[in-house]
Amino acid sequence: MQKILVAHDGSKASDKALKKSIELALHMRGSLTILSVVPELYLTELTDVDRNKISESLTREATESMEKVRKSLSGKSIDVKTLVRQGDPAEKILETAQKMKVDLIVTGSHGRHGTKKFLIGSVSSKVVDYSKCPVLVVK
């Protein structure tokens, strides 16, 4: 069975990527893993306690958002799994893709906080550069 990994950061572009990957999973009768990465905080002015609190709250938010997405797909006949990881988004996407031996990674062209100045965002561009499997960047 073909395995698809889609990277979701809550942005409109990643919603488009998710929509596309659902179409592909249905078409290919493949399985779909939806991954949301909570970026590490590098704000040195924060205490460890504050950093942990913010991280926990971002992780909770990401988990809830993944749960919503999973529920919205429950009527469709796709094998769906959701994952929340912490760390560098591109690295976690690449690492998950390798560990799960996925056949395709799907990302949006842009993210939540980026600028449209670049043709594709920093995370999607790093994934395209370093991935060993095909990558679909949805525009």
Ligand SMILES: Nc1ncnc2c1ncn2[C@@H]1O[C@H](COP(=O)(O)OP(=O)(O)O)[C@@H](O)[C@H]1O
């Ligand atoms: N934290 C994240 N977790 C999961 N996917 C992500 C994350 N950040 C970015 N992505 C994926 O990469 C795509 C492009 O985002 P990104 O490269 O971060 O653009 P920008 O530089 O505009 O923020 C997103 O649409 C999403 O598919």
Ligand SMILES: [Mg+2]
């Ligand atoms: Mg981004």
